Amino acid sequence: MKALTLKAIHQPLELEERMPLNAAPGEVVVQLKSASLNRRDYFITQGLYPGIKPPVVLGSDGSGVVTQIGDAVDASWIGKEVIINPGLDWGSNQTSQSNDFNILGLPRDGTFATEVTVPATQLHEKPRQMTWHEAAALPLAGVTAYRALFSQGGLRGGETVLITGIGGGVATFALQFAVAAGAKAWVTSSSPEKISRAIALGAEGGFNYREEGWSKELAKQVGSPNLIIDSAGGSGYGALINLAAPGGRIVNYGATVGPPEKLDLFKVFWKQLRLQGSTMGSPKDFADMLAFVEQNGVKPIIDATFPLAEGNRAIEAMKASPQFGKYVLQLS
Numbered sequence: 162m163k164a165l166t167l168k169a170i171h172q173p174l175e176l177e178e179r180m181p182l183n184a185a186p187g188e189v190v191v192q193l194k195s196a197s198l199n200r201r202d203y204f205i206t207q208g209l210y211p212g213i214k215p216p217v218v219l220g221s222d223g224s225g226v227v228t229q230i231g232d233a234v235d236a237s238w239i240g241k242e243v244i245i246n247p248g249l250d251w252g253s254n255q256t257s258q259s260n261d262f263n264i265l266g267l268p269r270d271g272t273f274a275t276e277v278t279v280p281a282t283q284l285h286e287k288p289r290q291m292t293w294h295e296a297a298a299l300p301l302a303g304v305t306a307y308r309a310l311f312s313q314g315g316l317r318g319g320e321t322v323l324i325t326g327i328g329g330g331v332a333t334f335a336l337q338f339a340v341a342a343g344a345k346a347w348v349t350s351s352s353p354e355k356i357s358r359a360i361a362l363g364a365e366g367g368f369n370y371r372e373e374g375w376s377k378e379l380a381k382q383v384g385s386p387n388l389i390i391d392s393a394g395g396s397g398y399g400a401l402i403n404l405a406a407p408g409g410r411i412v413n414y415g416a417t418v419g420p421p422e423k424l425d426l427f428k429v430f431w432k433q434l435r436l437q438g439s440t441m442g443s444p445k446d447f448a449d450m451l452a453f454v455e456q457n458g459v460k461p462i463i464d465a466t467f468p469l470a471e472g473n474r475a476i477e478a479m480k481a482s483p484q485f486g487k488y489v490l491q492l493s
C-alpha cells in the first residue's frame with residue numbers, strides 16, 4: 162500500500178510503499194478511495210500541534226470500502242462503503258471528551274494512504290447522496306460544525322447566526338447546516354469572492370473582516386446575532402463580544418489567529434453572554450450530523466482535488482487559505 166508519511170516537521174511528506182495492513186481484533190482495514198485535508202494536517206507539518214511523533218501518516222478523513230475485519234467484528238461490514246468517524250475514544254460524556262480522546266492521523270496512522278486500520282466502532286455507512294470525494298470531505302469538519310452550531314450553540318430556526326472566516330472547511334459546513342436549519346446566516350471573510358459564494362449557498366450577506374469598521378457596519382445592517390461561530394479569536398474577538406445579542410452565545414472551535422488581546426468581562430456579564438468552547442464531537446454528535454446531512458441533502462463543498470502523490474501541493478496551498486471548502490486527495 163502507499164502512504165504519505167510525515168518523517169519530520171518543516172519537511173515535505175514522503176510517499177512510501179508499505180506492507181499491506183492487517184486488521185487487529187475489533188478493527189477493520191478500509192481500502193480508501195478519497196481523503197480530505199484539515200488545517201490540523203497543515204499545523205502538524207509546521208510543528209504547531211501538541212504530541213507530534215514522526216513517522217506518522219497524517220489525515221483524519223477518509224471514505225472507502227471495508228476489505229478485512231479482525232476478530233469480534235460483525236462480518237456484514239465486509240464490502241461496505243464507509244466513512245470513518247475520526248474522533249477516537251471520546252468516552253461516554255456528552256459535555257466533553259475523555260483524557261484518552263485522540264484523532265485519526267496522529268498519533269495513530271491516518272488516511273493519506275491507500276489503506277487504513279480503524280476500530281469497527283468508528284465506521285458509518287457512506288451517505289448515499291455523496292460521491293467518494295464528498296463523503297471524505299465530511300467527517301472532521303462536519304462533526305465540528307454540527308456540535309458548534311447545535312449541541313453547543315443551541316441554534317434554532319429563525320435565529321441570526323454569524324459565521325466568521327467562511328472560506329474554512331468547518332465554516333462552510335456551518336453555513337450549509339445553519340441554512341438547512343432555517344436560520345438567517347451571515348458570514349465574514351477576507352475575500353469578496355468567498356462572500357459571493359457564501360451568498361450562493363444561502364447566506365444573507367457578508368462583511369470583509371480586513372476592512373476597518375466591518376463590525377459596526379454589520380451591527381447597522383443586520384443587528385445583533387444570537388449566535389456567533391468563530392475559529393479565529395485574536396484581536397477580532399472583541400468585535401464579536403460587541404456584536405453578540407444580549408443573552409447571545411459565542412462558540413469557538415479554534416483560535417487560528419491566537420488568544421484575544423483582551424476580554425471585556427464587563428460586557429460579557431452585562432450582556433449575559435455565553436462563551437462556549439467546542440471540539441469535534443461525540444459519537445452521538447457524529448451520528449446526529451450524518452442523519453441531519455442525509456435528511457437535508459447537504460453536499461460538501463470541494464475546492465480542489467489532488468492525487469495522493471501531490472499531497473504536499475495541497476498542504477502547501479493551505480498556507481495562504483485560498484480555498485473555499487475542502488481540499489481532497491484521490492487515493493484509488
Ligand SMILES: NC(=O)c1ccc[n+]([C@@H]2O[C@H](COP(=O)([O-])OP(=O)(O)OC[C@H]3O[C@@H](n4cnc5c(N)ncnc54)[C@H](OP(=O)(O)O)[C@@H]3O)[C@@H](O)[C@H]2O)c1
Nearest residue numbers: 200326327328329330331350351392393414415440441482
Ligand atoms: N476544535 C476542533 O475540533 C477543530 C476542528 C476543526 C478545526 N479546528 C480549528 O479551526 C480553525 C479552522 O479550521 P479549518 O480546518 O476549517 O480551516 P481552513 O479550512 O484551513 O480555514 C481557515 C480559514 O480561517 C479563516 N480566517 C483566517 N484568519 C481569520 C481571521 N482573522 N478572522 C476570521 N477568519 C479567519 C479564513 O477564512 P477566509 O478565507 O474566509 O478569510 C480561512 O479560510 C483552525 O484553527 C483549526 O485548527 C478545530
